[in-house]
Amino acid sequence: MPRTATDAETRIASDDHAAIRLWLRMLATNRLIETRMRRLLQERYETTLPRFDLMAQLERVPGGLKMGELSRRMMVTGGNVTGITDMLEQEGLVERVDDPDDRRAWLVKLTPAGRRAFVGMAREHERWIVEALGALGAREMSVMAGFLGRLKTRARSLEGRDT
Amino acid sequence: MPRTATDAETRIASDDHAAIRLWLRMLATNRLIETRMRRLLQERYETTLPRFDLMAQLERVPGGLKMGELSRRMMVTGGNVTGITDMLEQEGLVERVDDPDDRRAWLVKLTPAGRRAFVGMAREHERWIVEALGALGAREMSVMAGFLGRLKTRARSLEGRDT
DNA sequence: GGTAATTACTTGACATGTCAATAATATAGC
DNA sequence: GCTATATTATTGACATGTCAAGTAATTACC
Structure with missing residues (x-):
């Protein structure tokens, strides 16, 4: 039995493709960091990552965002945005305002609170x-951001056609 | 207004820390690829990513894995493993077998089907x-895997103490 | 060997995510 | 202007995820 930590990456035979190993490592790393952020947000602020994300989107747009805009930026479905907005609205942290240009739509804004x-x-x-990513130096972050940018571009182009 | 796609990475002012930008790009990239995998698994096999993940863990361990082992490897809670195992068991794809060494535990195994x-x-x-990660060459994948490895190690050590 | 603490799993309550269906409104095309 | 189509948001059904509490069995310890 190896003594290393056993996680989502475990048990990949050496003949498996490098791409698979990389993908599993991406998943595991993301999950580790994300779980930590969730826990910290919960412990320190009694809130959750999706609530934080939604508020972060709104923070830079004083005029507010439509539900559909939030959905696109958060990369989640509209139904999900409806739910999270409901929560935040109940908590008094955001408000739905009528969109003067489109009576179907809302503008969601941060309240002062x-x-x-x-x-x-x-x-x-x-x-x-910063602490979690501190294992990488500025140069390395930049290289990694470049790699991720190319992966993103590729993923988007794959969604365009249907392979 | 830039003409680039608007997503989870959007609206990060240039004075924000490089670590934040990198993190948001990691999230967006992961989400894009993961969403694609979910969709393909659903379309081609009427299954889901967590079901696939659980089966993948079992595939390399003919003797089966205990629920707790599955939980650790999949990096999800035990309650979650119970639910997914229930589903797969109903579908006849896995079975719970008594662990001869521990009457509290199950061994979960793939059925022949x-x-x-x-x-x-x-x-x-x-x-x-392979297709989704094809934007990177072998050398680049290896560099990226190294970066991710360091991020994983850092994340784990952060969970050790409580900063 | 008997009790206390730990471990393995399940359960129930709830948040978050998907999808498909619906209602209301906008927009395009004639 | 009318109608057909598309867009915006909500809803309900359901899968997946968390956490905390509960049960049963094991392990540690005196």
Whole structure:
């Protein structure tokens, strides 16, 4: 029995493709960091990652965003955005305002309380991320960002046609 | 307004830390590829990513794995493993067998039908991954795997102490 | 060997995610 | 302007994920 940690990457035989190993490592790394962020957000602010994400999207757009815009930016379905917005609205952190240009649509905005709550969280969240990614230097981060950019482009183009 | 696609990475001001930008890009890339895999698994095999993951863990261990082992390897909670195993058991793809060494525990194994189903899926899944990660060459994959390895190690050590 | 602490799993409550169906409104085309 | 189509958001059904509490069995310890 190896003594190394046993996780999602485990048990990949050496003849498996390098791409598979890389993908599993991406999954495991993301999950580790994401789980940590969830836990910290819960412990320190009694909130969750999706709520934080939604507020982060709104924070830079004082005029608010339509549900569909939120959905696209958060890369989740509209139904999901409806649910999270409902929660945040109940908590008084965001508000739905009628879109004057489209009576089907809402503009979702941070309330003053929401903005106050967000800025504190965001500062600390940034520290957590800097800490978590601190294993890489600036140059390495830049190289990795380049790789990821190419993977993103590829993934998008794959969704275009249907292979 | 830039003409680039609007997604989870959007609207990060240039003064934000490189680590944040990298993290958001990791999230977006993972989500894009993962969503594609979910869709393909659903379309071609009427199954889901967590079911596939659980079966993948079992495939290399003919003797089966305990629920707790599955939980650790899949990096999800035990309650979650119970639910997914229930589904797969109903579908006849895995079975719970009494662990002869521990009467509290189960050994979860692929049924013959489960193994048959898995090998077909796995082959195609590997093609999908190779295709999705094809934007990177072998050397680049190896560099990226190294970066991710360091991020994983860091994340684990952060969970050790409590910063 | 008997009790206390730990471990393995299940359960129930709930948040988050998907999808498909629906209602309301906008838009395009004639 | 009317109609057909597309877009915006909500809803409900369901899968997946968390956590905390509960049960049963094992292990540690005196």
